[in-house]
Amino acid sequence: MIKLGTLFWLALVSTTGFAMYGVKYQVQALEDELARTKRATIAEEHEIRVLDAEWAYLTRPETLEEMNRRFQSLTPIETKQLHMSAADIPLRAPAPSPPVETPTDAAAEAPPPVSMLPVTPAVPEKPVAAPLAAKPAPVKVVAKPSVPHRAKSLDDLIAQIVASR
């Protein structure tokens, strides 16, 4: 009887002992990782600061001007270019989306802008601005899933995705 009790306690002591050492090593490993991560974070933060400074240095107005001179030759906006606001600029009318032509042809043959459209061309459901496209082709893209028609707006794109499912 006494022997059984002793065995039990011995087993308990050794189990807890091993468990404790296990936990201790686990904690040490975690601590090491924490220290490593913190060091890495600090190093990363320093690096970000350096990169920020470098970015600011590389995008100085004088550098940009020089790069513009070499690669782009953009000139300052002239006053006459600003006489209208962005809202006044007519957008191209939505493409008539012909069923046979490839998307690029469709874009090239888009009818001339005849009216000032609102800024976002909605889903080309009402082709009021395209009287030449007499056929009121209501989103024919569904018919051609293999060659997807280029989406004109986000709504259009979603409609395409829904149709292809």
Next chain:
Amino acid sequence: MIATQPFDDNPCRPRHFKPPPCAPIVPEGPARKALEACRTRLFVTSVVFACVFAVVAFRIVEVVMFEGSGTAQSHMPRFRIPAPPAPARADIVDRNGKLLATTLDSPSVYANPKQILDPADATRKLVKVFPSLRSADVYAKLTSEKSFVYVKRHLTPREQYEANQLGIPGLQFQHEERRVYPDATLTAHVVGYTGIDNSGFAGIERGLDDTLKDRREPLQLSLDLGIQYVLREELQRVIDDFTAKGAAGLIMDVNTGEVLSMVSLPDFDPNHPGAPDPDHPTINLADRMFNRNTLGVYELGSIFKIFTVAMALDSGTSTIASTYDASHPINIGRFTISDYHGKHRVLSVPEILMYSSNIGAAKMAVAAGGQRQREFLARIGLLKPPKIEMSEAAAPHFPAKWREVNVMTIAFGHGISVTPLSFASAAAALVNGGVLRQATLVKQPPGYVPQGQHVISAKTSEQMCKLMRLVVEHGTGTQAAAPGYVVGGKTGTADKVSGRHYADRKLLSSFVGIFPINDPKYLLLTMVDEPHPNKQTHGYATAGWTVAPATSRIIQRIAPLLGVQPVDESAPEIQRALMVESLQGKRLEAY
């Protein structure tokens, strides 16, 4: 307890024989007393032990169950977990978030000469890594009696690596930080610079030193880097075109007092504040470090007439239809006041401003009186140093005794010297409906209009806008016109004082422009110091030929950046809004 028994005196008793137990014998006498004492001692000892064990048990329970999370700091991790770095000096960014000043790590290398085993060898190695050091200096440092000498401060990461690779015992690194200004000269005077220990020495760095030390998130200025660049470039062009000594310019939001740009030329590189300018090595350092906008006080000349006119109109001593005889120069004391663009006839108030008549302005001021003039100038903040988040702010110079001759000269901007910044704040108050607001370099939240002080009536303010439009439309400032942006303004050409007299050929030309003047939003003050005439300007170096064209160019470049929509200036509603009543129907003699 085994009772004592009388011994058996049988000698043949075997050794293992135990006598049979018998009833305990109750001790008597002294034995009993000893026994009692024994019992008591045992009892007390066991109680004490029980208490101690109870305390230990209690403590174990307490530690395990209630303090588990709180004791994390008390144990020692195997490796030191690095603490987050101490908050560095806050960055400075422009109104669009572009970095103007930041703090980067740059360790310094120092030595403990007492630990250096072979100074000659160490010197040789160090000079190889840092070619900028002189070996004699390094050797002297390494053999000194001190126990701490800087070998080199602010290393680049590569230099630090190489110095570390040398493996010289006694050489140590010290964590240090260094302020970096990516835009170098562009915002030098505004942002300022710091010393080697990162304390602010000039500009915002000094003015807001404590704020920058305490905060972690970047400090956002009202400056716009793009606009700053345009202003600096155009001012530099004016200096080059007219071989001028210097120039200054600032752009202010007239409704909030925010300074969008402030340039003073020549300037310096805040990354190396003491270094000579590689492009212009002859310009001395003091001149380059000098912020003309806040530290310089100038007799700004005719642009001061806007204050004379505003004072006269606001106090009612003149109306827009008043006329003053400007046909003859005024002689007072040893001075003669005459007109540069003389018309030699009676001029109305709008004409005095348009043709910049000194005689007319002087007479107008005399009519209003010196007392009123002084009070007005004090009210619009021109008789005290400008207030802004910079430590550099110079006090104005003005006569202690406000005599009649002072009244006359101050009317056209001589005999009083103010900083361009004070002037801009005051001029903004004349056009923004009459509210004087403190100039600021810190970005204000969108839509926030700081409290101001009403200095003139809204009606006078409106009249001033119309008059300043006339100057650009028909007067001395026609070259400042920027088609579409309805510029209004005033030219000013002052003779510079040299010693006790006015120097004849040394001018200070300035222009204050406001656009769009039908709904004033921005004020642009440009000033060029000692411009010299060139062929294109037909021998003129006055404001109308120097800074007015620059104003036009600047406005055309910055207005799109500021989101100012160009309008058709000949549109009837704009014409009507800017019509000066007294001139209605009169032919304007174009200058």
